[in-house]
Amino acid sequence: MCFFCRERATGAPLTTAIALIPGEAQGKPLLLQTPLSFWGGYDSNTGQIIDQHHPDHGCNLAGCILMMESGRGSSSGSSVLAEAIRAGTAPAAILLKQRDSIIVTGAIVAAELYDI
Amino acid sequence: MTTVALDAVDKALLSGREGEAAALAMRLLIRFAEAVEAPRFIACTRAHIDGCLYHGAVSLDFVERFVTLQGRVKIPTTLNVGSVDLIHPELFNGADDLRTAGTRLMRAHEELGCVSTFTCAPYQTIFRPFLGEQIAWAESNAIVFANSVLGARTNRYGDFIDLCCAMTGRVPDYGLHRTENRRATAIIEVNDTQSMASDALAVAVGHALGSLVGTNVAAITGLPKTLTEDDLKALGAVAASSGSVGLFHAVGLTPEAQTLDDATQGHAAPVIATFDSAALSAILDSLTTARKGAHIAAVSLGTPHFSVTEFERLMPLLAGRTFRSDIYVNTGRGVLMELERRGWDKRLANHGVTLVVDTCTYVTSIMRKLDGVVMTNSGKWAHYAPGNLNIDVIFGSLEECVSSAEKGQLVRH
Numbered sequence: 044m045c046f047f048c049r050e051r052a053t054g055a056p057l058t059t060a061i062a063l064i065p066g067e068a069q070g071k072p073l074l075l076q077t078p079l080s081f082w083g084g085y086d087s088n089t090g091q092i093i094d095q096h097h098p099d100h101g102c103n104l105a106g107c108i109l110m111m112e113s114g115r116g117s118s119s120g121s122s123v124l125a126e127a128i129r130a131g132t133a134p135a136a137i138l139l140k141q142r143d144s145i146i147v148t149g150a151i152v153a154a155e156l157y158d159i
Numbered sequence: 160m161t162t163v164a165l166d167a168v169d170k171a172l173l174s175g176r177e178g179e180a181a182a183l184a185m186r187l188l189i190r191f192a193e194a195v196e197a198p199r200f201i202a203c204t205r206a207h208i209d210g211c212l213y214h215g216a217v218s219l220d221f222v223e224r225f226v227t228l229q230g231r232v233k234i235p236t237t238l239n240v241g242s243v244d245l246i247h248p249e250l251f252n253g254a255d256d257l258r259t260a261g262t263r264l265m266r267a268h269e270e271l272g273c274v275s276t277f278t279c280a281p282y283q284t285i286f287r288p289f290l291g292e293q294i295a296w297a298e299s300n301a302i303v304f305a306n307s308v309l310g311a312r313t314n315r316y317g318d319f320i321d322l323c324c325a326m327t328g329r330v331p332d333y334g335l336h337r338t339e340n341r342r343a344t345a346i347i348e349v350n351d352t353q354s355m356a357s358d359a360l361a362v363a364v365g366h367a368l369g370s371l372v373g374t375n376v377a378a379i380t381g382l383p384k385t386l387t388e389d390d391l392k393a394l395g396a397v398a399a400s401s402g403s404v405g406l407f408h409a410v411g412l413t414p415e416a417q418t419l420d421d422a423t424q425g426h427a428a429p430v431i432a433t434f435d436s437a438a439l440s441a442i443l444d445s446l447t448t449a450r451k452g453a454h455i456a457a458v459s460l461g462t463p464h465f466s467v468t469e470f471e472r473l474m475p476l477l478a479g480r481t482f483r484s485d486i487y488v489n490t491g492r493g494v495l496m497e498l499e500r501r502g503w504d505k506r507l508a509n510h511g512v513t514l515v516v517d518t519c520t521y522v523t524s525i526m527r528k529l530d531g532v533v534m535t536n537s538g539k540w541a542h543y544a545p546g547n548l549n550i551d552v553i554f555g556s557l558e559e560c561v562s563s564a565e566k567g568q569l570v571r572h
Contacts, residue, residue, distance in 0.1 A: 063194045083546055087215055118297060118317020119214060125319075126215035145317060147194040151187055152319045156220050 068136035073107040080116025081123040090132035109134035114143030124149030163192045164199045180230025184326035197331030206325035209297035211241035213261040222267040231272040233328040237281040241265040253524035277517035278491030280464040295324030299399035306406040310414035342424035343378035348433040356556035362538035363439035365394035369402025378408040378422035397538030446541040449532035449551035456531030458564045461489035462540040476561040483567030
């Protein structure tokens with residue numbers, strides 16, 4: 044799932060959000076300090092952040108409710124996210140402040156291919 | 160959630176009247192258009208697909224679904240690089256399962272009717288888009304070239320959506336497809352650049368552009384009129400690596416920017432930075448990660464893929480020289496045919512130059528020796544290779560790269 048949050052991801056409780064990909068999810072909330080590029084920054088085999096320059100390097104995102112300001116990086120990120128969803132290593136839900144076509148595409152395709 | 164308006168063409172595609180593959184693609188496109196708030200679809204007349212590079216089982220699952228549904232692309236569709244050089248398969252030194260899956264992924268795209276270009280420079284093939292043409296292109300350097308240098312119109316499409324546009328001939332009408340979103344909202348001034356090699360100048364300006372503007376459209380003033388198409392290609396490629404630039408205007412050089420006023424569409428725009436040659440040289444230095452005096456194991460050229468005109472610059476530089484460092488040149492199979500016609504492929508082989516087609520040295524396992532640093536004249540390669548290949552790089556102009564390969568040590572001109 045992907046949400047486009049109207050409220051700040053930190054501090055203030057989320058009051059309204061737009062469901063870009065509707066569904067239900069449960070998991071531990073995890074707020075990233077800076078946006079993550081899934082391509083080059085995320086290992087779809089393990090769910091770990093592998094971008095050495097990322098402040099949350101080493102964090103495992105599998106099954107969490109991932110919150111970050113926006114998406115980032117190469118459009119191949121769609122494939123990496125979809126592959127992680129297939130492999131069961133993806134976040135359970137992703138909340139964003141800005142719409143991001145790369146993340147949304149990964150989620151749309153995984154939903155279509157794997158009936159998730 | 161925005162609702163996307165569907166016209167008769169869209170509805171026919173969605174209904175399955177044009178086949179199940181087209182219906183699947185249209186269904187995905189509608190969800191995508193809703194997410195990016197596009198109000199409608201328009202026709203597109205070309206697609207360029209970046210789905211040939213293997214990222215895992217999902218890459219094949221997606222394309223094989225369309226193959227199973229007997230899909231065919233509806234518009235001329237070119238293919239970006241894959242994981243394997245299909246013409247020189249012996250160059251691949253990665254894992255066997257990646258070779259098998261990567262090769263199948265490339266072949267599956269051919270079965271959908273895509274043209275086997277396997278190049279990241281489709282704009283330098285016969286499939287070159289024209290001014291104002293609405294297209295659905297993926298691959299960041301191809302996107303920025305098509306928008307900026309040719310004046311064609313595409314958003315920064317990527318994996319999956321590019322193929323959906325190809326299977327339907329439809330594209331969401333938003334972003335850079337629309338004239339009002341193509342105006343420059345910032346200006347970057349460049350002065351006093353006579354001392355710099357034009358390929359290095361282009362990379363420095365492109366790197367600064369990407370770092371400063373992110374996804375925004377900027378106009379660049381003061382670039383010499385002598386910059387070539389290949390220089391603008393290098394500029395865009397690095398701008399789309401250090402940032403997410405989809406369109407820039409080079410005033411006096413690119414088609415939507417005969418004047419600064421054209422580029423801004425008559426609106427006011429702030430000057431956000433001014434660079435002279437000293438500032439640009441400092442930017443180039445930041446692309447080098449290697450220590451001084453390091454042994455140069457290899458030189459990699461052709462990211463994006465080397466054009467015939469770039470080979471015309473390279474050939475005289477090789478004459479009479481032997482090389483201590485390996486030299487790789489990435490290029491498209493169309494350019495390779497022209498090299499063969501001229502007999503240059505043999506001359507290159509005699510100099511020990513390895514031609515890599517269908518893929519690129521920074522996305523797959525090809526380079527033989529990585530026990531030193533690698534030198535390149537590509538800002539894009541310098542940006543990505545340290546992370547992808549776990550190596551150090553030195554950036555230099557084409558002339559500096561060739562001289563350094565001869566000595567096996569860095570030579571500056």
